[in-house]
């Protein structure tokens with residue numbers, strides 16, 4: 001369902017993907033959501049080692065495939081990501097292999113560096129937290145991600161990932177990465193919605209043939225600090241949905257697709273999972289109206305500065 005995007009290495013990726021991050025999700029929730037999503041027609045699943053639910057994604061996918069013999073694993077685009085404490089080359093490889101085991105697949109379609117920071121790890125393979133309650137940053141590997149990227153490239157060459165890329169990276173970080181990359185990143189997965197339109201980063205990525213992929217395209221359910229505003233209750237956005245006889249989610253998905261990138265709505269509700277695949281097209285007038293709401297906004301709902309103790313986006317402070 002929806003348009004297909006050609007990545008810079010020739011791999012095809014459905015523009016509409018299903019986000020599997022389940023914040024405090026109950027056991028079995030991701031399994032059910034993945035079965036619903038595949039039944040609804042999604043053929044792109046966005047996962048991560050950090051989400052701690054890849055076994056459920058794997059079992060959901062296997063359940064769907066066994067009851068739909070006309071659909072093959074190769075028909076589904078699966079992304080996973082390496083977490084911050086696994087940036088040492090041998091850990092990058094371990095991370096992907098652990099994800100492959102949990103996802104019950106011999107390869108992923110895209111493997112991403114989840115954040116542009118490397119953190120220390122504990123002997124038990126958990127993230128080391130410092131006395132200040134924040135991640136202990138591995139400074140040298142954060143400042144120079146070349147060893148991490150070399151490991152990503154090797155996994156790509158081995159065919160364990162059909163594409164490699166990054167997530168939450170800035171223009172500056174990508175520029176540095178491009179200076180030593182033998183294999184160019186195919187995507188940069190970032191938060192994008194009308195309260196964080198990311199015009200400059202999108203423009204930069206597209207100019208480098210790096211496909212932006214939008215997480216939280218529905219603007220999450222969070223409130224703008226200070227004003228308490230939400231994307232989901234914005235009057236102007238809801239008026240556009242009403243005018244189209246659609247849901248607001250459908251407007252937001254259409255806005256992202258019209259801007260030319262991939263979008264990853266997530267839901268655990270079967271009705272909403274399905275309705276989010278019913279794509280609408282925005283008229284130029286409605287597209288402009290969403291752009292007007294977005295103009296000048298810079299609200300990030302996913303801000304890990306406090307968790308990491310590291311400023312991932314120095315440009316913004």
Ligand code: A2P
Nearest residue numbers: 216217218219220221249265266267268269272
């Ligand atoms: P639910 O799982 O109850 O459907 P984002 O990806 O921007 O963070 O947004 C995810 C949130 O949006 C989830 O809380 C999800 O809740 C909600 N959501 C997903 N689809 C829709 C929809 N069509 N209408 C309203 N809320 C939605």
